[in-house]
Amino acid sequence: MADNKGVMVFCETSGSKLAAIATELLGCGKKLATDLGQELMAIITGSNIGGIAQEAIAYGADKVYVVDNESLQDYQSDAYVQVIEKVAKQVMPAVLIFGQTNIGRDLTPRLAFKLNTSATMDCIELAIEPQSKQLLQTKPVYGGNARAIFTSDLFPQMATLRAKAAAPLAIDASRKGEVVNVSVQIDPATVKARVTQKIKEEVTGIKLEDAKTIISGGRGMGGPDGFKQLDELAKLLKGAVGASRPPCDNKWIADTAQIGLTGKIVTPELYIAVAVSGSSQHMAGCTGSKTIVAINKDPEANIFREARFGVVGDWKKVLPALTAKVKELVAAS
């Protein structure tokens, strides 16, 4: 559709600032917009969010659409779909991208339906094909065992991008851009769900998504006591503790620690998997790690195919020795 132009990024917010994923999407969007020779637009929705537009410009947006409305205070799909649909139909971007976050996962397929287009979820790379100028949407498939590149003939070309898949541009407060305030009327009758309560996820220490080092435990840890030992090592390495699904199902550790297809997707510098077999569903959440180290008593465990370094042995022997060595090195540094 020749009339569709520009790259539009949906910017999630965190308090009175852009969420980290928004800055990453702007970094990715800028590259796409440059390769298309078109402008980068941002859309920000919420209540009392005016100041965030300048931040989006500082992170690379040429034009920011701000939809500031009391009814948008909390994320609610009916209201958010209405306003983004309205803006997208007015602006007609060629590319419309979201983060692969709870909001992005909920919003993107609903909007794709409303805009009569398709959406590729959970991409790890987005690029412009030089000849056709189509959006190349790369995502892991078969539980992370392969990658597929999708394109779409429908406009806008929509996708979600995983956290940490792109880097933000360096913030530049002198960057100039245009802010367009969009006024909307939201009929309360069309908003079917209400937010009645918000429960903040309790995280002591570093969040898994932000951790540079993650020590993950699997079913082979045998119970919650093993996780206390993982915690000790994580503290020494200034990291966080994660888990495969069975320890979460067994309540050895909180559900929020689950890494994988149906858990969190993490991309630390160092991922130490202890007594984790390396199922494709688990690996889908951690293959983006820079270095994977495995400790497992089964030399045939799949995790050794994915790991850069491996120790074949019982974690009950290997982990105390590793922790003692790390303690010694930390004390000496």
Ligand SMILES: Cc1cc2nc3c(=O)[nH]c(=O)nc-3n(C[C@H](O)[C@H](O)[C@H](O)COP(=O)(O)OP(=O)(O)OC[C@H]3O[C@@H](n4cnc5c(N)ncnc54)[C@H](O)[C@@H]3O)c2cc1C
């Ligand atoms: C739709 C779907 C979604 C799923 N989503 C997820 C997900 O998000 N995340 C996830 O993790 N799983 C997920 N699963 C489950 C997944 O298929 C596996 O069952 C799970 O990852 C296995 O966890 P594990 O490696 O801890 O356990 P196991 O496969 O049982 O492996 C335990 C490992 O511990 C080793 N071990 C045992 N004792 C010791 C010891 N003393 N010292 C050293 N090593 C030892 C064993 O050799 C073995 O390799 C999903 C499954 C489905 C069907």
